[in-house]
Structures are given as C-alpha cells and as structure tokens.
Amino acid sequence: MNNVAIPILALGLIAGAFAVFSVAIASITGPKRYNRARVDAYECGIEPTPQPMGGGRIPVKYYLTAMLFIVFDIEIVFLYPWAVSFDSLGIFGLFEMFLFSASVLVVYAYVWRRGGLEWD
Amino acid sequence: MSSALIADITAPSVNYYMLAPILIVLGGAVLSVLVEAFYPRESRRSAQIALVLTTLVVAFLAVLNIKVDAILGFTIVNSLAIDGVSVFLQGLIILSALVGALLISENRIDPLGDAFAAQSSALPGSEDELAFTERGWYQTEIWSLFLFSVGGMLIFPIANDLLTLFVALEVMSLPLYLLVGMARRRRLLSQEAALKYFVLGAFSSAFMLYGSALVYGFANSVELGDIAKALSASAANSNLMLVGGIFILIGLLFKVGAAPFHQWTPDVYQGAPTAITAFMSAGTKVAAFGALLRVFYVALSGLAWDLSAVLWAIAIITMLVGTIIGVAQSDIKRMLAYSSIAHAGFLLLGVIAQSKAALDGSLFYLAGYAFTSLGAFAVVSLVRDASGEANHLGQWAGLGKRSPVIASVFTLFLLALAGIPLTSGFVGKFAVFAAAYEKGLAPLVVVAVIASAIAGFFYVRVIVLMFFTDASGDEVSVVVPSFATAAAITITAVVTIVLGVIPQPVFDLLSNALFLK
Numbered sequence: 001m002n003n004v005a006i007p008i009l010a011l012g013l014i015a016g017a018f019a020v021f022s023v024a025i026a027s028i029t030g031p032k033r034y035n036r037a038r039v040d041a042y043e044c045g046i047e048p049t050p051q052p053m054g055g056g057r058i059p060v061k062y063y064l065t066a067m068l069f070i071v072f073d074i075e076i077v078f079l080y081p082w083a084v085s086f087d088s089l090g091i092f093g094l095f096e097m098f099l100f101s102a103s104v105l106v107v108y109a110y111v112w113r114r115g116g117l118e119w120d
Numbered sequence: 121m122s123s124a125l126i127a128d129i130t131a132p133s134v135n136y137y138m139l140a141p142i143l144i145v146l147g148g149a150v151l152s153v154l155v156e157a158f159y160p161r162e163s164r165r166s167a168q169i170a171l172v173l174t175t176l177v178v179a180f181l182a183v184l185n186i187k188v189d190a191i192l193g194f195t196i197v198n199s200l201a202i203d204g205v206s207v208f209l210q211g212l213i214i215l216s217a218l219v220g221a222l223l224i225s226e227n228r229i230d231p232l233g234d235a236f237a238a239q240s241s242a243l244p245g246s247e248d249e250l251a252f253t254e255r256g257w258y259q260t261e262i263w264s265l266f267l268f269s270v271g272g273m274l275i276f277p278i279a280n281d282l283l284t285l286f287v288a289l290e291v292m293s294l295p296l297y298l299l300v301g302m303a304r305r306r307r308l309l310s311q312e313a314a315l316k317y318f319v320l321g322a323f324s325s326a327f328m329l330y331g332s333a334l335v336y337g338f339a340n341s342v343e344l345g346d347i348a349k350a351l352s353a354s355a356a357n358s359n360l361m362l363v364g365g366i367f368i369l370i371g372l373l374f375k376v377g378a379a380p381f382h383q384w385t386p387d388v389y390q391g392a393p394t395a396i397t398a399f400m401s402a403g404t405k406v407a408a409f410g411a412l413l414r415v416f417y418v419a420l421s422g423l424a425w426d427l428s429a430v431l432w433a434i435a436i437i438t439m440l441v442g443t444i445i446g447v448a449q450s451d452i453k454r455m456l457a458y459s460s461i462a463h464a465g466f467l468l469l470g471v472i473a474q475s476k477a478a479l480d481g482s483l484f485y486l487a488g489y490a491f492t493s494l495g496a497f498a499v500v501s502l503v504r505d506a507s508g509e510a511n512h513l514g515q516w517a518g519l520g521k522r523s524p525v526i527a528s529v530f531t532l533f534l535l536a537l538a539g540i541p542l543t544s545g546f547v548g549k550f551a552v553f554a555a556a557y558e559k560g561l562a563p564l565v566v567v568a569v570i571a572s573a574i575a576g577f578f579y580v581r582v583i584v585l586m587f588f589t590d591a592s593g594d595e596v597s598v599v600v601p602s603f604a605t606a607a608a609i610t611i612t613a614v615v616t617i618v619l620g621v622i623p624q625p626v627f628d629l630l631s632n633a634l635f636l637k
Contacts, residue, residue, distance in 0.1 A: 088130050088131070089130070089131050090131055092131035093131060103150055106150050106153050106154055106157075107153070109154070109157045109158075110153050110154075110156055110157040112157075113156075113157040113158065114156075114157070
C-alpha cells in the first residue's frame with residue numbers, strides 16, 4: 001500500500017505546488033500590460049476564428065474535424081499495445097491490425113467522398 | 121514488472137465458425153459504408169437494400185449452421201459464449217432484423233419517399249429540407265447504421281465478460297440513437313426523442329461501466345464465470361459486489377425498458393420512425409433480455425437472494441406502470457410503448473425465477489413478442505392522414521368498417537399482446553408465469569395476472585374503437601403498402617398464430633438451450 005501510493009501522492013503534491021507557484025510568481029513578478037487579446041479564449045494569441053455569429057453558433061465543420069481526429073486517435077490507441085507485443089502476437093496480430101486499419105480506412109474513404117475534408 | 125506483463129499477451133484462439141454470424145453482419149455493415157462512399161446516388165438505395173437483405177440471410181444460414189453441428193463453447197479468451205441460448209437468440213435477432221429491414225425499405229406509403237428524412241442534416245422546416253425532399257433524395261446511411269446495430273445486438277446477449285458486454289451495448293445503441301432522430305415527418309419530435317434516448321442511454325451506460333469496475337474490484341475478473349466463482353467463494357457478500365451488481369443491472373434494465381428506468385420508452389417509441397420503433401421494440405428487447413438473462417443466470421445467481429427484494433419491486437412497478445399508465449394513453453404508439461414496458465415486467469418474472477423452465481418460457485416469450493410487436497407497429501405505419509401517420513386513437517375509430525382486413529390483423533396482434541389463447545402471447549405468458557409459480561413466486565404471478573387483466577382493457581378498447589365505433593370524420597385512410605411491408609405483416613401474423621397453436625417445435629428447439637457457465 002504505502003510504497004505504491006507514496007510516490008504518486010508525492011508527485012501529485014509536487015505538481016500541485018508547481019502549479020500554484022507558477023501562477024503566484026507570475027502575478028507577483030510579471031509585467032502587467034493589458035490588451036484585448038489577453039481576455040479572449042486562448043488560441044495561440046490569435047483571435048478565435050470565425051467569430052461565433054447569432055448567439056454563439058460554431059460552424060459544424062469543426063465538429064467533423066474533431067470526429068475525424070478521434071477516429072485516428074483511437075486507431076493509435078490500439079496500435080501502441082500491438083506494437084509493444086508484436087513478437088508474441090505474430091502473424092495473427094499483424095493480420096488483425098491490418099483488418100482494423102482497413103476498417104478505419106473505410107471510414108476515412110466515406111468522409112473523403114462526402115466532402116468532409118473540404119474546408120469551404 | 122512490465123516485461124512480465126508483455127509476455128502474458130499471446131494471440132487468442134478465435135473460432136471463426138462460431139463467430140460467423142457476427143462477422144458476416146459487421147462485414148456487411150463495413151461494405152455498406154463503402155457503398156455509401158462509392159456508389160452513385162441514384163442506385164445507392166437499391167444496392168443497400170440488396171446488400172442488407174443478403175447479409176442478413178447469409179448470417180441466418182450461418183446461425184443455422186452452428187446449430188446443426190453443435191460445436192459450442194467460449195471463444196476469443198472467453199469473451200464470447202456460444203451456447204444453446206446464444207444460437208437461439210442470434211437466430212431470433214436476425215429474423216427480427218430481416219422483418220425490420222423489410223419495413224425500413226418501405227417507400228410507397230408516404231408520397232414523399234420512405235419514413236426517413238431526405239437529408240437528416242437539413243434543419244427541420246428549412247428551405248434546404250424542401251429542396252432535398254423535392255429532389256427525391258434518400259438518406260441511405262440508415263442501412264449502414266442498421267447493420268451495425270444488428271451486429272451489436274448479436275454480440276450483446278452472448279458477451280461473456282463485462283467489457284465485451286459494454287462494447288456490444290454501445291455498438292447496438294449508438295446507431296439506434298441516430299436512427300431514432302431521422303424521421304421524415306414530425307422531425308422535431310423525432311429529434312427530441314433521439315436526444316432523450318441518447319442522454320438517458322449514456323447515463324445508464326455510465327452506471328453499467330461503473331458497476332463493472334466495482335465488480336472487477338471484487339472478483340478480480342470481468343468474466344461472468346469468474347464473478348460467479350468469486351461470489352460463491354466469499355463467505356459474506358461484499359458491499360462492493362452488491363453495489364456493482366445493482367449498477368450493472370440498472371444499465372441492463374434501462375435497455376429492456378423496466379420501470380423506474382422506462383421514462384425514455386414512450387417518447388422514443390412515439391418519436392422514432394415507425395419502422396425503427398418496430399425494429400427496436402423487437403431487436404433491442406430480445407438482445408437486452410438475452411444479456412440480462414445471461415448476466416443474471418451465469419454471474420449474479422449467487423446474489424439472487426440479496427437482490428430479490430430489489431428485483432421483486434422492479435418487476436411489480438414495471439408491470440403496474442406499463443399497464444396503468446398505458447390505459448391513459450391516447451396515442452397508439454405510446455400505448456404500444458407502455459405495452460412493451462408491461463411485457464418487460466412479465467419477462468422479469470422469468471429472470472427472477474432462475475430455472476430451466478423459466479429460461480425456456482422467457483425465450484419463447486421473447487420470440488412471440490418480437491414478431492407480434494413488429495407486426496403491430498407495421499400496421500400502425502399504414503394508417504395515415506394528410507400530414508403523415510394518424511397516431512391518435514380517436515382517428516382509428518371505425519377503421520374496421522373501412523379496412524376490415526388491416527383492422528382484423530391489428531386485432532390479432534392486440535390479442536396476442538394481451539395474451540389471449542391461440543396466440544403466441546398466451547403461450548409465452550403461460551410458460552413464464554407457470555415457471556415462476558413453480559419457483560414459489562406466487563405473489564408476483566398474482567400481480568402479473570392482475571396487470572394482464574388491466575392491460576387487456578386497453579387492448580380491447582382499441583378493438584372496440586375500430587369495430588364498434590363510428591368514424592369521427594377525420595380523413596384517415598389505410599394506405600396500400602408495397603410488397604415489403606405486406607410481406608412483413610403477413611410473416612408476423614402467421615408466426616403469431618403458429619407459435620400460439622403449435623408452440624411445441626420451438627420448445628423442442630429450446631430443450632438444449634442452456635447457458636454455458
């Protein structure tokens with residue numbers, strides 16, 4: 001119990017202390033120059049585009065991009081453990097991963113054919 | 121430590137022969153996505169229908185094939201169990217899906233097209249929507265979604281560990297959430313139903329996942345067999361297991377539509393396109409009860425004593441809510457939804473009774489109910505006025521005089537739902553109630569019989585309305601459907617009668633239906 005939990009707790013404490021310290025030290029020692037961009041949502045200092053129109057609606061194309069990202073994200077999640085135990089899984093694993101990637105590719109083909117990759 | 125973990129992972133042995141039905145359906149679903157991507161729009165719809173029907177027929181043949189050779193067991197590291205019950209349920213799900221596919225393919229009864237929005241992404245009431253409808257577009261993605269959902273349903277009742285159970289639940293439910301929101305008529309109602317179904321469904325999935333985590337904490341395994349072993353090995357039942365077990369049951373009871381987790385049922389059944397309602401009321405019910413029976417019979421039987429008070433309460437509430445609130449309904453689809461809640465309550469008797477007879481009875485009940493409910497909703501989709509389906513009960517008045525055939529067929533389905541002899545509903549109810557009585561559940565059986573009597577009232581009320589009441593003057597007509605819907609109604613009516621008159625062949629089929637533990 002203790003030898004497993006103590007390092008985790010210690011790490012949590014250090015992380016928490018670091019976060020508090022960074023915020024505190026920045027507000028104490030940092031320069032205070034205000035401009036409009038600083039109160040915007042954080043997006044690399046650039047104004048968020050496009051501006052939400054008519055009550056804060058956001059174009060649906062962001063949603064498509066996010067969904068497509070999730071598809072590939074999940075693929076990677078499964079690729080990592082396969083890569084780690086590639087040797088023991090052998091040909092079976094290779095074939096299964098091929099099938100899995102192919103089915104992800106089907107989704108990609110669908111999105112591409114339906115114009116999900118065109119921004120405008 | 122890490123190297124030891126890696127060495128443990130080896131390639132699982134996969135019995136492709138036993139998995140064939142699932143692989144065929146999911147393979148068909150992937151192909152269907154490819155059809156969506158590469159087929160020209162004009163021929164897409166017919167290609168999809170051909171693909172879906174072929175896939176389901178081949179999958180059904182694959183199920184029959186398993187039955188003949190009777191090679192049964194676990195596969196993929198014990199995550200799926202192929203036994204008598206799974207073969208029966210898979211066959212039943214595929215047959216329900218076939219009838220459901222016939223209903224979904226219907227495009228004659230609505231002058232604008234099929235039951236689905238021309239382009240479901242167009243805002244309801246917008247000019248885009250009008251333009252897409254005028255072009256005669258079809259939302260053919262419904263077919264891919266439908267097949268994926270059927271694939272999930274095939275896995276759900278045969279999942280032998282809690283993780284597979286959860287994945288199957290999501291594969292089954294996610295496409296259904298979308299399909300529910302795609303109605304061509306009354307789109308806002310349909311989208312509202314979809315959102316309610318999604319939010320509540322996600323909520324109950326979270327319960328189930330949390331329950332699985334707690335049970336894993338207790339049993340150190342997610343396999344149903346290991347959970348049963350851990351339960352029998354522990355002297356006193358741990359609270360962890362009790363809470364975890366109840367959470368898993370909440371997730372499953374939500375899917376079968378048992379009170380107090382039934383709130384979504386009337387709204388979703390009413391809002392969804394009627395073909396999808398029909399498919400859901402049959403397929404989801406069968407798959408979810410299959411999973412509930414398996415989890416309860418295989419994994420949680422050691423908890424039966426601790427859970428009995430909870431399950432008794434849920435069964436009684438479900439039967440009473442389904443029947444008493446059902447009496448007050450004025451919308452035919454909502455009435456059938458409450459009827460499905462009441463049937464979930466009757467089926468819970470089979471879950472609680474825990475005997476071979478109760479299992480057989482429940483499986484027979486599911487088979488009868490699936491076809492009856494498919495047929496009833498198919499008839500509902502035919503009675504229309506200028507704005508779409510005429511779902512208000514008042515509009516059904518005098519239907520028996522104008523369309524005696526359709527009214528008679530609907531009467532047959534209502535009598536089967538009420539459990540009148542010579543219909544499948546009677547045999548199923550009798551088998552379940554008798555098995556429950558033998559196991560000493562007499563008080564529950566009394567409640568069930570009273571509830572059946574109350575339910576009988578609202579079924580008979582519709583019959584009286586159709587045959588012995590004069591039409592209110594609304595312009596309601598029974599549309600002549602295409603071959604597909606006519607075939608679906610004929611098949612379901614014949615099955616309802618045949619199962620009621622000669623049920624023995626099905627019970628013979630069920631004689632070796634046991635859960636592999």
